[in-house]
Amino acid sequence: MAIKLDMVGIVVADMSRALAFYRALGFDIPEEADGRPHVEIAQEGVRIAFDTIDVARDVYGGWEQPAGHRIELAFRCDDAEALNALYGRIVERGYEGRREPWDAFWGQRYAIVADPDGNLISLFA
Structure with a gap:
């Protein structure tokens, strides 16, 4: 099955x-x-x-x-520029940025924000 x-x-x-x-x-x-x-x-x-x-x-x-980090949702952006722009829009609207965009060692552009309930949302390109 x-x-x-x-x-x-x-x-x-x-x-x-x-x-x-x-x-x-x-x-x-x-x-x-x-x-x-x-x-x-x-x-x-x-x-x-x-x-x-x-x-x-x-x-x-x-x-x-619940308490603590339980699950992560990760959303792929078209490219690094799109990721940077999306992160900026999210933070400008008052949502919590957990980690600003960075170039991760595994080769992706990455950023982390939190939704209003504290769930971590990863953005990557």
């Missing part, structure tokens, strides 16, 4: 705030989604789902605020 990654789920404290961040990353998310408890976006065969804490409690039978 083969399996395929289909969806990554993110629990969010404030749907509107979380979706604003992912729009700033470049995802096309309709504004009317801000008031929904569950939102999904698709990109080339993989979905990203956003659920409110209440939805997570209902699905999992409870929910506790």
Whole structure:
């Protein structure tokens, strides 16, 4: 039996705030989604789902605020210039930059930001 990654789920404290961040990353998310408890976006065969804490409690039978770095989402940019520009836009909009763009030893241009819920988001080219 083969399996395929289909969806990554993110629990969010404030749907509107979380979706604003992912729009700033470049995802096309309709504004009317801000008031929904569950939102999904698709990109080339993989979905990203956003659920409110209440939805997570209902699905999992409870929910506790996680601590520490648990998972990383990494998004590929077209090139180093695009990565630098995206990082700048994210930080200018008031989101947390965890590590400014740098040329990593493994050959990629890399940067790290945090979404409003503290999840680390890597940008690379």
